[in-house]
Ligand SMILES: [Fe+2]
């Protein structure tokens with residue numbers, strides 16, 4: 025549900041300011057300018073949105089633990105065991121989420137959200153520790169087949185999951201336009217990374233697929249920069265201008281293209297008709313994330329279409 029609110033009400037929920045994408049939060053300027061128009065904010069459904077996020081992201085987190093485990097060198101038995109422990113913990117929590125989804129109450133959903141936040145914070149620290157050991161030089165350094173960008177990527181996904189759950193737990197309200205540009209920036213970067221992972225895990229002899237993955241990599245790098253430009257232009261108040269609608273539509277169109285590419289590649293991998301070192305589950309994982317991007321873009325377009333200025 026999208027609700028227009030007064031500026032005072034909005035400012036009690038959201039701290040507007042100027043924050044360039046490459047700034048750390050402490051560097052953001054919090055001075056504001058008067059809003060030129062009414063700022064629509066977004067308000068979801070606590071139970072439905074919580075269940076939806078948990079069912080999607082808990083499975084994703086469980087699979088991250090599996091991919092990390094498969095990528096460790098066999099000598100790193102402690103890291104393999106720790107990753108396996110996260111797989112079990114996420115499988116258990118996902119099972120609980122599926123049970124709660126059948127008969128959700130505000131209290132058990134709140135408890136589930138908190139359990140997911142707690143587990144995912146620990147898992148984010150594990151990912152950080154692994155990334156540090158990949159990047160370092162010296163006795164602590166680990167080898168294996170986990171690309172540094174892959175660990176950074178799955179850590180960003182974990183942080184995004186925690187952020188969404190905290191927003192739900194604290195009933196945070198923020199401008200619709202901010203939610204949209206942040207979602208688009210996040211997903212464009214994720215899609216660009218996926219294209220790069222596919223590109224590097226395909227057999228070099230699969231020249232046509234390699235070229236296609238490279239085109240997607242360039243396309244989504246560009247889309248991410250466009251989303252960052254748009255975010256910068258909308259600061260500090262985040263009004264909804266018509267260009268956001270067009271940009272979201274464009275994003276949806278390219279998200280469908282990469283989803284179809286991933287789906288086709290996954291089918292070929294499963295049938296052993298494509299040469300690569302991509303596990304079928306990884307192909308399916310990145311395909312599901314593209315589907316999530318599509319659903320998000322569709323939802324935001326529906327929310328924008330309910331605004332009087334677009335009616
Ligand atoms: Fe993922």
Ligand SMILES: [Fe+2]
Pocket residue numbers: 177181214218310313
């Ligand atoms: Fe991903």
